[in-house]
Amino acid sequence: MFSQEFEYQLPLVVEALLPFAIKLTRNRDAAQDLCQETLCRALMNKDKFAAGTSMEAWLLVIMRNIFLNNYRRKQLHDKFESYSKHEVAHAADRNLHNNSTEMALTLKELQEGMDGLPGKFKVTFQLYSQGYKYQEIADMMKEPMGTIKSRIHMAKRMLRNNVPAWAEAYA
Template identity: 40%
Template sequence: MKTATFAQNLLSMQTELRHFAYKLTADRDDADDLLQETSLKALDNQEKYVAETNFKGWIYTIMRNIFINNYRKALRDQTYVDYTDNLHFLNLSVDLADDSMETSYDSKEIRKVVNALPKEFRVPFAMYVAGFKYREIADKLALPLGTVKSRIHFTRRKLREELKDFK
């Protein structure tokens, strides 16, 4: 694909890409940054694009991968390693007791609601939360894919209703 055609295709997708970036980030400034980073990466890697393939899919994949990489980097940056000999920073007494009690209470409340669900809803939901994909859950439980999806959807809706007071 020629440079002019590539750039024109990229420019024509800016509005769609901005919407997708906003869906990923839920923040206008972050979405604009993600859009800019995606556009630059696409232009830098223009020679890797294979003509006659799905241009839109290629760009969306770049954006999604940048978002995931930025998210993982942000998680790594939040991790603190205490290099002091006596673990001074880790042993600081900070008012974490209130937070941990609140978090513990919230977890118990959530578990109580989930455990109150019938087994046919609880098991697929637990597998979904554990990271299984819909297809894997359907295969392991010998259920149709649509049944698994509807049960997980029902469970999520039920949790939303029961736990609406939680933030």
């Protein structure tokens, strides 16, 4: 009965999503993508919709949360990108004065360290380094958040032990 009510109400409030999405993104294509992602998330989580709650308000909260999470993830990615570019430029400068083999060896050690992480630690740490939050990783991997935190901590410890030159970057 509740599922039928949900499926009846959903099409009635869909039109209210696009104006809010445009206001958030300031881009019609991005707004349509945000609406689609919101509807997908709502359908996947329809069991969490409480009867008697405003469907429109529920969907707008989902949309806002998706937008904020994507925005934060993009900010972190941009920060990492600029940091990486800065580090590459700094390393190139340093290589003029130092042996370039030293830098290549350090990057090789880092890659080997990442490749050497056991499966679940590697996947969890890669998601973490891409900017996903602990809870998002836990949901994706269907694991408790404590397990995810522990894996990330252990992955950092393994990297510190295997790649001492990069230890501070992951501390």
